Amino acid sequence: MAETKTFRAGVFSVVKxxxxxxxxxxxxxxxxxxxxxxxNQPDWVHERNQKFADEFGIPYVRDVAxxxxxxxxxxxxxxxxxxxxxxxxxxxxxxxxxxxxxxxxSTRLSECxxxxxxxxxxxxxxxxxxxxxxxxxxxxxxxxxxxxxxxLQAIHVDFYFSKDAGPPKGTRREGDPPINWLDRQMEAHAxxxxxxxxxxxMGELEIEGIYPLGYIHLLTGQNVxxxxxxxxxxxxxxxxxxxxxDLATVSLEMGEGIVGSLCIGRIGAASHPDIGExxxxxxxxxxxxxxxxxxxxVSIHYRDQPPLEFKNERIxxxxxxxxxxxxxxxxxxxxxxxxxxxxxxDIAATVFAAVESGKTGQPVEITH
Amino acid sequence: MAETYGALSTRLHRAAWAAYAPVNSxxxxxxxxxxxxxxxxxxxxTDQKEAFDAVVIDAGQAEAGRLAKAAxxxxxxxxxxxxxxxxxxxxQADALLMPAQPWRFMPSIQSVKRSLDAGKLGQxxxxxxxxxxxxxxxxxxxxxxxxxxxxxxxxxxxxxxxTVWSLQSAANPDYIQFHLGFANxxxxxxxxxxxxxxxxxxxxLTMIGGTGAAYADDHHNMNxxxxxxxxxxxxxxxxxxxxVGQLQEFVDAIGEQREPSVTPADTEQAMAVVAxxxxxxxxQQVIGRKEGN
Numbered sequence: 124m125a126e127t128k129t130f131r132a133g134v135f136s137v138v139k140x141x142x143x144x145x146x147x148x149x150x151x152x153x154x155x156x157x158x159x160x161x162x163n164q165p166d167w168v169h170e171r172n173q174k175f176a177d178e179f180g181i182p183y184v185r186d187v188a189x190x191x192x193x194x195x196x197x198x199x200x201x202x203x204x205x206x207x208x209x210x211x212x213x214x215x216x217x218x219x220x221x222x223x224x225x226x227x228x229s230t231r232l233s234e235c236x237x238x239x240x241x242x243x244x245x246x247x248x249x250x251x252x253x254x255x256x257x258x259x260x261x262x263x264x265x266x267x268x269x270x271x272x273x274x275l276q277a278i279h280v281d282f283y284f285s286k287d288a289g290p291p292k293g294t295r296r297e298g299d300p301p302i303n304w305l306d307r308q309m310e311a312h313a314x315x316x317x318x319x320x321x322x323x324x325m326g327e328l329e330i331e332g333i334y335p336l337g338y339i340h341l342l343t344g345q346n347v348x349x350x351x352x353x354x355x356x357x358x359x360x361x362x363x364x365x366x367x368x369d370l371a372t373v374s375l376e377m378g379e380g381i382v383g384s385l386c387i388g389r390i391g392a393a394s395h396p397d398i399g400e401x402x403x404x405x406x407x408x409x410x411x412x413x414x415x416x417x418x419x420x421v422s423i424h425y426r427d428q429p430p431l432e433f434k435n436e437r438i439x440x441x442x443x444x445x446x447x448x449x450x451x452x453x454x455x456x457x458x459x460x461x462x463x464x465x466x467x468x469d470i471a472a473t474v475f476a477a478v479e480s481g482k483t484g485q486p487v488e489i490t491h
Numbered sequence: 492m493a494e495t496y497g498a499l500s501t502r503l504h505r506a507a508w509a510a511y512a513p514v515n516s517x518x519x520x521x522x523x524x525x526x527x528x529x530x531x532x533x534x535x536x537t538d539q540k541e542a543f544d545a546v547v548i549d550a551g552q553a554e555a556g557r558l559a560k561a562a563x564x565x566x567x568x569x570x571x572x573x574x575x576x577x578x579x580x581x582x583q584a585d586a587l588l589m590p591a592q593p594w595r596f597m598p599s600i601q602s603v604k605r606s607l608d609a610g611k612l613g614q615x616x617x618x619x620x621x622x623x624x625x626x627x628x629x630x631x632x633x634x635x636x637x638x639x640x641x642x643x644x645x646x647x648x649x650x651x652x653x654t655v656w657s658l659q660s661a662a663n664p665d666y667i668q669f670h671l672g673f674a675n676x677x678x679x680x681x682x683x684x685x686x687x688x689x690x691x692x693x694x695x696l697t698m699i700g701g702t703g704a705a706y707a708d709d710h711h712n713m714n715x716x717x718x719x720x721x722x723x724x725x726x727x728x729x730x731x732x733x734x735v736g737q738l739q740e741f742v743d744a745i746g747e748q749r750e751p752s753v754t755p756a757d758t759e760q761a762m763a764v765v766a767x768x769x770x771x772x773x774x775q776q777v778i779g780r781k782e783g784n
Contacts, residue, residue, distance in 0.1 A: 355676035
């Protein structure tokens with residue numbers, strides 16, 4: 124058996140719920156070497172970086188360039204606040220490192236473009252974190268690829284996270300200040316619902332839209348060309364105070380004449396017994412396909428069960444492993460990862476177009 | 492359909508079938524039990540009008556409109572499906588007129604509506620419907636096909652949408668999706684296809700409100716049949732409780748001398764939304780107000 128290289132990974136900031144660097148560490152082809160971040164970051168960022176470094180017994184270096192220079196890295200696992208994703212990704216790329224970045228790609232399309240260019244210029248590999256290797260998504264991909272429903276004509280994704288996000292909408296008392304977005308996200312770190320961590324407020328479309336749009340990209344192989352969206356704040360005071368959506372519907376027009384839609388929301392913990400109803404509906408020339416993204420799962424119920432504990436547990440979920448396998452294959456063979464920089468940028472363009480459409484009430488064309 | 496209605500007769504309170512007339516067929520009313528029969532609806536309305544108190548019309552649009560008008564002229568309460576000229580041409584009659592919209596009476600839909608009306612779900616936020624049918628299963632036209640979904644959206648949100656956007660598939664003329672915007676940031680996203688292979692249909696309705704959500708989903712209600720190869724899915728049937736509920740509401744509205752829960756105005760509203768959906772698909776324009784949400 125040929126010896127395979129173990130790739131040395133630097134963790135460039137780890138301020139969220141750290142699934143990304145944990146997935147890197149869990150794969151046998153990858154090894155975490157160092158955590159690094161910029162010295163001028165606030166104390167809470169340094170605290171989280173240090174805590175993660177301590178857990179893995181690796182150093183924390185408050186100087187990204189120094190970490191790159193001294194630790195002989197192959198790749199960077201980039202997981203800071205969303206607004207810093209691309210900047211750290213570009214700096215890693217310019218140092219010749221491959222990059223795995225957390226979602227969302229950025230809060231600005233111009234930053235996504237800068238990253239795409241850096242990845243191309245430096246001839247490195249980039250993968251945006253996604254859920255395209257969930258068992259049910261693979262099943263959907265196989266069914267469509269095998270022609271089970273004929274030529275794909277329409278695809279719809281329902282993506283509802285039944286999580287709370289602080290106080291319900293309408294609970295702010297007169298005279299109380301609006302909820303600060305970053306404060307709320309830092310508070311949410313405890314229960315892992317800090318997907319929108321950062322200074323810039325983001326709606327659910329921006330935070331989670333990458334996942335369902337990633338499915339659509341995987342299953343259609345097409346870019347979205349035009350969107351029409353409605354966006355609203357229905358559930359959470361933090362979203363209302365920061366003027367960002369927590370519920371959105373998006374009509375999609377894609378290449379090859381495929382149409383579709385996305386319904387997405389952070390709909391509150393009371394609205395579903397598990398993480399939420401997440402489904403893919405596809406219509407083809409020969410039939411239709413209905414996929415529940417959470418399956419396979421096992422139901423577990425017991426006396427004194429905490430009310431917020433999920434009653435159905437996903438099983439056989441190898442998404443993290445398969446994503447890292449995919450990235451290792453890209454590094455070994457030069458193939459493109461399942462969601463590369465250009466794909467991520469195109470999805471981000473769809474998200475930003477949808478946000479704009481929600482504000483203007485008009486369809487928005489997307490330039491690729 | 493006489494067999495279907497006949498099978499429901501034992502489940503109705505304060506009502507029984509009394510007379511039967513075929514429409515565009517030579518069928519008999521035997522399945523309805525011991526009823527008076529006429530050769531045609533015209534003959535029934537002329538010669539045996541004392542034999543019945545109210546009229547249920549199950550016919551195509553043109554016939555339904557003509558017969559509903561004739562029955563209303565006799566002062567008889569009428570339950571009829573979509574009528575050709577629209578219900579506004581019949582609504583001037585004094586007699587009770589209830590449009591047949593059995594989808595509202597499906598047990599799953601009734602459950603969702605009750606939850607919404609009881610305030611369990613909070614303010615309606617998002618209605619998501621996927622409805623797929625085999626070809627020719629339900630309607631003569633695209634407009635007729637999507638009427639139930641437009642009506643459900645209006646009913647669940649309590650009014651007509653402010654904006655309408657729709658898309659069709661160039662490759663599939665039997666497919667349409669439409670995107671409705673309601674007051675108070677309500678929204679509906681609906682896709683309807685009549686291009687499944689012959690066989691079963693599929694329906695999924697989700698209503699997400701500010702404090703809860705309801706899921707009426709065929710996918711969730713499937714049983715399995717093993718007969719070799721991949722298992723087949725068997726949908727747990729809701730029977731014809733929709734027709735029972737609709738007929739009982741018709742009977743109760745007559746008995747209580749009140750307006751039925753489904754009115755001609757409801758149907759006219761849904762038909763107007765359908766027209767906007769088709770207009771948007773044709774023009775590729777947003778129909779309704781132009782400012783953002």
